[in-house]
Amino acid sequence: MLEREIIQNRGVENVVEGGEVTGFRFLVRMPNYRGVFARLIDGIEVRVGDLTWPREVPLWTLGGTQYTLAELKAAHLDVHWDLDEPAVITIPHAGGLAPGIHDIDVEIAIHAPYFPPPFRPSLFPSARKVTVIA
Amino acid sequence: MLEREIIQNRGVENVVEGGEVTGFRFLVRMPNYRGVFARLIDGIEVRVGDLTWPREVPLWTLGGTQYTLAELKAAHLDVHWDLDEPAVITIPHAGGLAPGIHDIDVEIAIHAPYFPPPFRPSLFPSARKVTVIA
Amino acid sequence: MNAPSLKYGVSLYSYTGDMNTVLTLDDAMAEIASVGAAGIEILGESNVPRYPEPAPAWIDQWHGLLDRHGLEPTNYCSWVDIGHTGGPDLTTEEGVAVLRRDIELAATLGFTTIRPKFGVVSMELDPHPAWEPIVEANLDLAADHGVVICPEIHAPTPIKHRVVDDYIAFIERTGSPNFRLMIDTGIFQREASTAVQPGVSEEGHKGGWMTPLAVPMSDLVDVLPYVGFIQAKFFDIDDDLVDPQIPWREIVETLVTHGYDGWLSSEYEGERIPYRGQEQVRRQHALLRSLEAEVRADTGSAQGGQRPRT
Amino acid sequence: MNAPSLKYGVSLYSYTGDMNTVLTLDDAMAEIASVGAAGIEILGESNVPRYPEPAPAWIDQWHGLLDRHGLEPTNYCSWVDIGHTGGPDLTTEEGVAVLRRDIELAATLGFTTIRPKFGVVSMELDPHPAWEPIVEANLDLAADHGVVICPEIHAPTPIKHRVVDDYIAFIERTGSPNFRLMIDTGIFQREASTAVQPGVSEEGHKGGWMTPLAVPMSDLVDVLPYVGFIQAKFFDIDDDLVDPQIPWREIVETLVTHGYDGWLSSEYEGERIPYRGQEQVRRQHALLRSLEAEVRADTGSAQGGQRPRT
Ligand SMILES: [Mn+2]
Ligand SMILES: [Mn+2]
Numbered sequence: 001m002l003e004r005e006i007i008q009n010r011g012v013e014n015v016v017e018g019g020e021v022t023g024f025r026f027l028v029r030m031p032n033y034r035g036v037f038a039r040l041i042d043g044i045e046v047r048v049g050d051l052t053w054p055r056e057v058p059l060w061t062l063g064g065t066q067y068t069l070a071e072l073k074a075a076h077l078d079v080h081w082d083l084d085e086p087a088v089i090t091i092p093h094a095g096g097l098a099p100g101i102h103d104i105d106v107e108i109a110i111h112a113p114y115f116p117p118p119f120r121p122s123l124f125p126s127a128r129k130v131t132v133i134a
Numbered sequence: 135m136l137e138r139e140i141i142q143n144r145g146v147e148n149v150v151e152g153g154e155v156t157g158f159r160f161l162v163r164m165p166n167y168r169g170v171f172a173r174l175i176d177g178i179e180v181r182v183g184d185l186t187w188p189r190e191v192p193l194w195t196l197g198g199t200q201y202t203l204a205e206l207k208a209a210h211l212d213v214h215w216d217l218d219e220p221a222v223i224t225i226p227h228a229g230g231l232a233p234g235i236h237d238i239d240v241e242i243a244i245h246a247p248y249f250p251p252p253f254r255p256s257l258f259p260s261a262r263k264v265t266v267i268a
Numbered sequence: 269m270n271a272p273s274l275k276y277g278v279s280l281y282s283y284t285g286d287m288n289t290v291l292t293l294d295d296a297m298a299e300i301a302s303v304g305a306a307g308i309e310i311l312g313e314s315n316v317p318r319y320p321e322p323a324p325a326w327i328d329q330w331h332g333l334l335d336r337h338g339l340e341p342t343n344y345c346s347w348v349d350i351g352h353t354g355g356p357d358l359t360t361e362e363g364v365a366v367l368r369r370d371i372e373l374a375a376t377l378g379f380t381t382i383r384p385k386f387g388v389v390s391m392e393l394d395p396h397p398a399w400e401p402i403v404e405a406n407l408d409l410a411a412d413h414g415v416v417i418c419p420e421i422h423a424p425t426p427i428k429h430r431v432v433d434d435y436i437a438f439i440e441r442t443g444s445p446n447f448r449l450m451i452d453t454g455i456f457q458r459e460a461s462t463a464v465q466p467g468v469s470e471e472g473h474k475g476g477w478m479t480p481l482a483v484p485m486s487d488l489v490d491v492l493p494y495v496g497f498i499q500a501k502f503f504d505i506d507d508d509l510v511d512p513q514i515p516w517r518e519i520v521e522t523l524v525t526h527g528y529d530g531w532l533s534s535e536y537e538g539e540r541i542p543y544r545g546q547e548q549v550r551r552q553h554a555l556l557r558s559l560e561a562e563v564r565a566d567t568g569s570a571q572g573g574q575r576p577r578t
Numbered sequence: 579m580n581a582p583s584l585k586y587g588v589s590l591y592s593y594t595g596d597m598n599t600v601l602t603l604d605d606a607m608a609e610i611a612s613v614g615a616a617g618i619e620i621l622g623e624s625n626v627p628r629y630p631e632p633a634p635a636w637i638d639q640w641h642g643l644l645d646r647h648g649l650e651p652t653n654y655c656s657w658v659d660i661g662h663t664g665g666p667d668l669t670t671e672e673g674v675a676v677l678r679r680d681i682e683l684a685a686t687l688g689f690t691t692i693r694p695k696f697g698v699v700s701m702e703l704d705p706h707p708a709w710e711p712i713v714e715a716n717l718d719l720a721a722d723h724g725v726v727i728c729p730e731i732h733a734p735t736p737i738k739h740r741v742v743d744d745y746i747a748f749i750e751r752t753g754s755p756n757f758r759l760m761i762d763t764g765i766f767q768r769e770a771s772t773a774v775q776p777g778v779s780e781e782g783h784k785g786g787w788m789t790p791l792a793v794p795m796s797d798l799v800d801v802l803p804y805v806g807f808i809q810a811k812f813f814d815i816d817d818d819l820v821d822p823q824i825p826w827r828e829i830v831e832t833l834v835t836h837g838y839d840g841w842l843s844s845e846y847e848g849e850r851i852p853y854r855g856q857e858q859v860r861r862q863h864a865l866l867r868s869l870e871a872e873v874r875a876d877t878g879s880a881q882g883g884q885r886p887r888t
Binding site for chain 1: 281288290314317318349350352354355362386388390396468469471542
C-alpha cells in the first residue's frame with residue numbers, strides 16, 4: 001500500500017553516481033483522483049529548507065525510466081502516471097542532503113482539460129518532514 | 135486491509151434466522167498488538183444507545199465457528215484470534231437494530247499473563263457510529 | 269420473487285484517497301458488496317494498473333474478483349483530453365483512437381457504459397467541438413461491444429442548456445442506441461458544500477460546489493428517456509441520515525414514478541478523510557433504500573416496470 | 579571491504595496498528611530494507627497468519643519475501659501464558675509443548691533466536707517458576723534447530739535483580755549456548771514517556787513507561803557476555819533527531835567498545851498514530867548510524883571485532 005501523504009516516507013535518499021553524491025530523490029504518489037498521461041504533467045516545484053527548485057528542474061522516473069519535464073510532455077500518450085505507482089522525483093544537487101530530518105515542500109502541477117482554461121493547471125501542494133539516513 | 139478503527143464499518147448487519155430478525159452483528163479487529171489463544175479472551179461488553187450487553191452475552195465467531203464466551207475459554211489452545219482476522223460479534227436481540235445510524239460502544243477484555251495480576255485483564259474500549267442498511 | 273428495485277452500484281471514485289492506501293481492489297469490492305449494491309463503476313485511468321495496457325493476469329483477477337463478490341461492471345469513466353492548453357494537443361484522430369482504446373478496454377472488463385469526459389472550451393463547460401466526430405467514429409465499435417457512450421451532464425451545466433440540446437440532437441440524428449446521457453446528481457444540489465477538492469482553486473470551488481445549481485426534477489423527467497446512467501453524486505450525509513445538499517426523496521420519487529431502469533451509482537465527493545468515503549456510501553445506501561421503500565409504498569408502484577435486482 | 583558495523587534490524591512490533599491496516603508484510607519488509615537494516619524480527623502470534631499452523635503457501639511466501647527484500651530473520655517473539663488467572667491455566671507440560679511448537683515454527687521461518695515471554699507472579703515481573711523446567715525441556719530441541727532461547731529483560735525489571743541472576747545461574751548450570759539474555763533498551767530509559775499504550779491502565783502507565791528505570795551502562799557491560807539479542811526500544815525521536823528517553827550515544831558506545839556482535843532490533847513503542855512507527859524507525863536508524871560513525875571515529879574502534887553487515 002502507499003502512504004496517505006503524497007510525499008512518501010520510504011525512498012528518501014541521496015543519489016550516488018560514480019562515487020559522488022549528485023543529488024537526492026524521494027517518492028510522490030499521484031495527488032489527483034485520476035491517473036494521467038505524461039502530456040498533462042506540468043512539473044513539480046520542490047523546496048527543502050532555503051533551497052528551491054522550479055518546475056523545470058526535477059527529473060521524473062515513471063515505469064523505471066527517467067525523464068526531464070520536457071521529455072515527459074513529449075512522451076504524450078506513451079507514458080502514464082498510475083495511482084498505484086509513485087513517481088520518483090530526483091533533484092540534481094551536488095552533495096545531496098545531510099543525514100537527518102528535512103522539511104520537503106512540493107507543489108505538483110497537472111492539467112485537467114475538462115476544467116475551464118482559467119482553472120488550469122491544477123496545483124497540489126504537499127509538505128512533510130522526511131529523514132535521510134547516512 | 136482492515137480499518138484502523140477497532141469496530142469495522144463493513145459487516146454491520148441484522149441477523150435473520152428462519153425469516154425472523156434475531157439480532158445483529160458487527161466486526162472487531164484485535165485491539166491488542168498480539169494475537170491470543172481463545173483462553174485469554176475475557177469477553178466484550180457492548181452498548182448501543184440505551185441498551186447494554188454484558189461480557190457474557192455476545193457470541194464470537196472466529197475461523198468460521200461461533201462460540202459463547204464460555205466455549206471460547208474452554209477452547210483453550212485450539213482457537214486463536216489473529217490480528218488479520220476480525221472477530222464477528224453477534225448480539226442476540228429480537229428485531230435487531232433499526233435501519234440507520236447507531237452509536238456502538240464496546241470494551242474488549244483480554245488477559246495478558248505477563249502483566250502483574252492486578253493489571254489483568256487489559257481493557258480495550260472503542261466507539262463508533264455505524265450504519266445498518268435495511 | 270424479488271421486489272422491484274432500483275439498480276444500485278458504487279463508483280470507486282467514492283473511495284478516492286482510500287484506494288491504494290487503505291483499500292485494495294478486493295477490499296473495495298467487498299465494501300461495495302457489503303452495502304448490498306450489485307454494480308461497480310470504475311475510472312479507467314485510476315483503477316486499472318498499467319493503464320491503458322493492463323497485464324492479462326490483472327484482467328483475469330478482475331473477473332475473478334467480480335465473481336467472488338457477486339458484482340457486475342456498470343460504467344467505465346474515461347477522458348479524451350482534447351483542448352489541452354499546456355502542451356501539444358490531441359488531434360481529432362488521436363481523440364478517436366483514445367476513445368476507441370477505452371471502449372475496447374471497458375468491454376474487455378465487462379462494462380456496459382463508458383463516460384468519456386472531453387476537454388472544454390468555455391466557462392460553461394462546452395465540450396471541445398471535436399467531441400462529435402470522435403464519438404461518431406466510435407459508434408459502430410460501441411455497438412459491436414454492447415457499450416453505450418454516455419457524456420456526463422455535470423454542474424455547472426444544467427439540463428436546459430445547449431450542451432445537452434446538442435447531445436440529444438446527436439441521438440436523434442444518428443438514431444443510435446449507443447449514445448445516451450449520464451446525469452450526475454450534483455446538478456440537483458440545493459445547498460452549498462464546504463468539502464474541499466484537492467487541486468481545485470478557491471475560485472474553482474466558488475464556481476462549482478459552493479454554488480448549488482438546483483435543477484428542477486421536471487427537467488430530469490423531460491430527458492429521462494435519453495438517460496443511460498446516473499451517478500448518485502453526494503457530499504455529506506449527517507448523523508441523522510439527512511443529506512443537506514442533494515434532494516434524494518425527490519430524485520428517488522422521480523426515478524421510481526417514471527420507471528428509470530438504469531443504474532444509480534454512488535459517487536461520494538465530500539472530504540477526503542481516510543475511511544470517510546466508505547462510511548458515507550454506507551449511509552447513502554441506507555438512505556436510498558429507505559426512501560425507495562417509502563416511495564413505493566406511497567405510490568403503489570411496487571408493480572412498476574423495474575427489473576428486479578439480479 | 580565493508581566497514582565494521584553493528585547489525586541493525588527492525589521488529590514488526592514497531593509497526594503495530596499499521597500492520598494489516600496500511601502495511602502488508604511485503605510493504606513492511608520494503609520499509610525495513612529501505613532504512614538499510616538487514617534483519618527482521620516478528621511476533622509469532624501477531625504476524626503469522628493462521629498461527630500456530632500457517633499455510634505452507636504462506637511459509638513459501640515468507641521465504642520469497644525475505645529473498646526479494648534481502649532480509650534475514652532475527653528474533654521470533656513468543657509467549658508462554660502460564661500463570662493465567664482468568665480461566666484454566668497451562669500445565670507445565672502444556673507450557674513445554676507451546677514453547678516447542680514456537681521453536682519449531684521459528685526455525686521453519688529461519689529465525690535464530692526466540693523470546694518466550696512467561697506469565698509473571700509478582701509486581702516485579704518474576705516469571706512463573708515453571709519457566710525453568712519449560713526452557714530446560716526445550717534446550718536440546720533449540721540446539722538441534724540452531725535457535726537460542728532469550729528471555730527478555732524488560733522494565734520495570736533491572737539487570738541487577740534476582741530474575742536476571744536466576745537466568746545467569748541457569749546458563750552456568752546447564753552450560754548451554756542455547757539460552758541467553760535479551761535486553762530491551764527500555765531499561766535504560768532516563769525520562770518519562772507520555773505515550774499511551776492501548777489496554778494498559780493509568781496505574782499500569784505510572785508503574786511502567788512513566789517511571790524511567792535508568793539502568794547504568796556498567797550493568798549492561800557486566801552481563802554483555804550473556805546477551806544474545808538487543809531490542810532497541812524507543813518512544814519518540816524529535817524533529818532535531820534527539821531521543822529524550824533513551825541514551826543512544828552511551829548504548830552505542832558501550833556496544834561498540836565491548837564488541838557486541840548480536841542484533842540491535844528497532845522496537846518503536848510510542849504513540850500508535852498511523853504511519854508514525856515508520857517515520858520514527860527511520861529517524862532512529864538515522865540517529866544510530868550517525869552515533870555509530872561518531873563513536874568509531876572517537877574510539878578508533880573501526881578495526882574492532884565486529885562482523886561486517888552482510
Ligand atoms: Mn460524476
Ligand atoms: Mn521489548
